[in-house]
Amino acid sequence: xxxxxxxxxxxxxxxxxxxxxxxxxxxxxxxxxxxxxxxxxxxxxxxxxxxxxxxxxxxxxxxxxxxxxxxxxxxxxxxxxxxxxxxxxxxxxxxxxxxxxxxxxxxxxxxxxxxxxxxxxxxxxxxxxxxxxxxxxxxxxxxxxxxxxxxxxxxxxxxxxxxxxxxxxxxxxxxxxxxxxxxxxxxxxxxxxxxxxxxxxxxxxxxxxxxxxxxxxxxxxxxxxxxxxxxxxxxxxxxxxxxxxxxxxxxxxxxxxxxxxxxxxxxxxxxxxxxxxxxxxxxxxxxxxxxxxxxxxxxxxxxxxxxxxxxxxxxxxxxxxxxxxxxxxxxxxxxxx
Amino acid sequence: xxxxxxxxxxxxxxxxxxxxxxxxxxxxxxxxxxxxxxxxxxxxxxxxxxxxxxxxxxxxxxxxxxxxxxxxxxxxxxxxxxxxxxxxxxxxxxxxxxxxxxxxxxxxxxxxxxxxxxxxxxxxxxxxxxxxxxxxxxxxxxxxxxxxxxxxxxxxxxxxxxxxxxxxxxxxxxxxxxxxxxxxxxxxxxxxxxxxxxxxxxxxxxxxxxxxxxxxxxxxxxxxxxxxxxxxxxxxxxxxxxxxxxxxxxxxxxxxxxxxx
Numbered sequence: 001x002x003x004x005x006x007x008x009x010x011x012x013x014x015x016x017x018x019x020x021x022x023x024x025x026x027x028x029x030x031x032x033x034x035x036x037x038x039x040x041x042x043x044x045x046x047x048x049x050x051x052x053x054x055x056x057x058x059x060x061x062x063x064x065x066x067x068x069x070x071x072x073x074x075x076x077x078x079x080x081x082x083x084x085x086x087x088x089x090x091x092x093x094x095x096x097x098x099x100x101x102x103x104x105x106x107x108x109x110x111x112x113x114x115x116x117x118x119x120x121x122x123x124x125x126x127x128x129x130x131x132x133x134x135x136x137x138x139x140x141x142x143x144x145x146x147x148x149x150x151x152x153x154x155x156x157x158x159x160x161x162x163x164x165x166x167x168x169x170x171x172x173x174x175x176x177x178x179x180x181x182x183x184x185x186x187x188x189x190x191x192x193x194x195x196x197x198x199x200x201x202x203x204x205x206x207x208x209x210x211x212x213x214x215x216x217x218x219x220x221x222x223x224x225x226x227x228x229x230x231x232x233x234x235x236x237x238x239x240x241x242x243x244x245x246x247x248x249x250x251x252x253x254x255x256x257x258x259x260x261x262x263x264x265x266x267x268x269x270x271x272x273x274x275x276x277x278x279x280x281x282x283x284x285x286x287x288x289x290x291x292x293x294x295x296x297x298x299x300x301x302x303x304x305x306x307x308x309x310x311x312x313x314x315x316x317x318x319x320x321x322x323x324x325x326x327x328x329x330x331x332x333x334x335x336x337x
Numbered sequence: 338x339x340x341x342x343x344x345x346x347x348x349x350x351x352x353x354x355x356x357x358x359x360x361x362x363x364x365x366x367x368x369x370x371x372x373x374x375x376x377x378x379x380x381x382x383x384x385x386x387x388x389x390x391x392x393x394x395x396x397x398x399x400x401x402x403x404x405x406x407x408x409x410x411x412x413x414x415x416x417x418x419x420x421x422x423x424x425x426x427x428x429x430x431x432x433x434x435x436x437x438x439x440x441x442x443x444x445x446x447x448x449x450x451x452x453x454x455x456x457x458x459x460x461x462x463x464x465x466x467x468x469x470x471x472x473x474x475x476x477x478x479x480x481x482x483x484x485x486x487x488x489x490x491x492x493x494x495x496x497x498x499x500x501x502x503x504x505x506x507x508x509x510x511x512x513x514x515x516x517x518x519x520x521x522x523x524x525x526x527x528x529x530x531x532x533x534x535x536x537x538x539x540x541x542x543x544x545x546x547x548x549x550x551x552x553x554x555x556x557x558x559x560x561x562x563x564x565x566x567x568x569x570x571x572x573x574x575x576x577x578x579x580x581x582x583x584x585x586x587x588x589x590x591x592x593x594x595x596x597x598x
Contacts, residue, residue, distance in 0.1 A: 052498055073501045078502055146503065
């Protein structure tokens with residue numbers, strides 16, 4: 001069932017077109033990420049959904065009801081803000097109880113529900129504390145508890161993990177995903193971090209210049225990017241040129257195709273090449289080792305290529321050596337013209 | 338450690354110096370002599386009795402209190418929306434509005450008083466409570482505006498958005514989130530405004546009459562003809578009232594936050 005329908009939404013700030021005719025349907029219980037570089041319009045779209053901005057044109061429907069004209073306080077959704085926006089003059093419990101209180105719950109009832117929500121994020125024991133005296137990770141959890149306490153249909157998350165260090169961020173990614181599964185709330189997660197989006201999302205909407213470039217499952221976005229932008233933004237790519245019909249490589253003038261570095265193999269000689277594979281002669285420019293992976297950087301037909309392998313580099317392949325770069329044609333993804 | 342001691346001593350000396358006139362006034366009010374004397378010669382509450390039995394003092398005190406309270410309230414109603422507009426929005430005439438509201442700070446009160454009297458006379462706004470109130474609102478509004486303006490910060494906007502997001506309407510957000518954020522400025526501005534109004538002579542004097550008098554104007558008039566300990570008694574009662582007001586404010590909303598910023 002569609003819980004949120006965004007229909008032909010556009011927004012301009014003066015001459016700058018921040019959103020260009022966005023349409024997007026989000027299903028109940030889905031975890032969807034809006035992914036893109038800064039300035040792509042993802043935060044603008046989130047603010048329009050929340051009601052802090054009004055769309056220049058188009059509609060926002062929640063459960064089939066047009067909420068485009070409703071103020072934020074009358075929309076059945078809640079937001080986790082990037083800077084958490086916890087009320088500094090209230091305790092943690094008062095912060096979380098704020099939503100239920102505004103919804104008309106008695107003080108006792110609001111306090112009970114606040115504790116329940118804090119329990120879910122593992123912070124019930126800090127309820128009487130001031131949020132100012134807490135670490136970033138704890139504040140983040142309080143913001144989360146405050147946003148879910150009213151059991152919204154939709155939870156909007158505006159780069160909520162960007163202020164946390166890497167270790168904590170990874171842990172919170174897993175916790176967020178688990179929490180979402182437990183609550184069954186639809187999550188709309190704004191991020192510029194592709195790994196974060198890949199790790200958590202059911203679907204990813206990749207945005208650029210106010211448009212959705214591609215919306216698909218994480219794996220599909222990675223394996224079958226629609227555009228050069230998506231291929232470039234998500235993961236690393238080798239761009240090759242192929243003739244449109246057979247997928248045969250050409251030096252230039254063909255159609256763009258993407259080959260991920262893990263699908264490009266390097267062989268010392270042409271005899272080692274598996275049958276059916278395509279190949280091109282290349283020169284090794286550099287080899288780097290990062291943990292268990294090795295990266296081989298090549299030049300071939302004037303292009304820079306990047307091959308990644310998770311096993312040691314075979315003997316005979318050293319910097320400056322002439323090699324054969326080969327790949328299974330099934331792994332080559334031809335971009336839409 | 339020794340540095341802290343030195344600072345402590347300096348602070349205490351300064352405080353003592355500031356409090357000395359109060360000691361003289363309170364001491365003088367207790368003297369048994371018929372003239373002001375310090376140190377007091379003997380101790381009596383006779384002069385307080387004189388004052389408290391004089392209905393004109395009681396009445397003036399009441400008028401001053403109501404006038405200061407009304408002027409403070411109205412100045413908040415004017416300055417608070419103005420401060421929000423000036424602090425958070427860009428609009429034509431913003432600098433002009435700000436300058437207009439702060440201009441009474443640079444004009445001598447006696448000039449404002451004379452101007453008000455001259456203009457008021459032409460529209461019947463003269464020698465009545467409304468005339469006093471208009472003048473006092475003009476001179477106290479800048480104090481409220483000045484203390485409110487630095488209280489606004491961009492972070493408050495996201496707090497207000499969070500409040501809206503959690504289901505609070507515009508008014509509810511204003512009272513639950515905005516006001517607590519600017520409380521320090523609001524309270525200190527209100528205290529300044531109240532005191533400024535309560536002690537004003539130069540402006541009030543144009544519009545007071547024997548029936549409609551404020552306490553400082555009445556004291557001013559009185560000391561022109563005679564100086565006896567009843568003056569000190571009135572002044573002492575004013576100090577007492579001010580102290581009571583501060584204690585009351587501290588008890589109601591707490592003043593500790595004034596030292597936070």
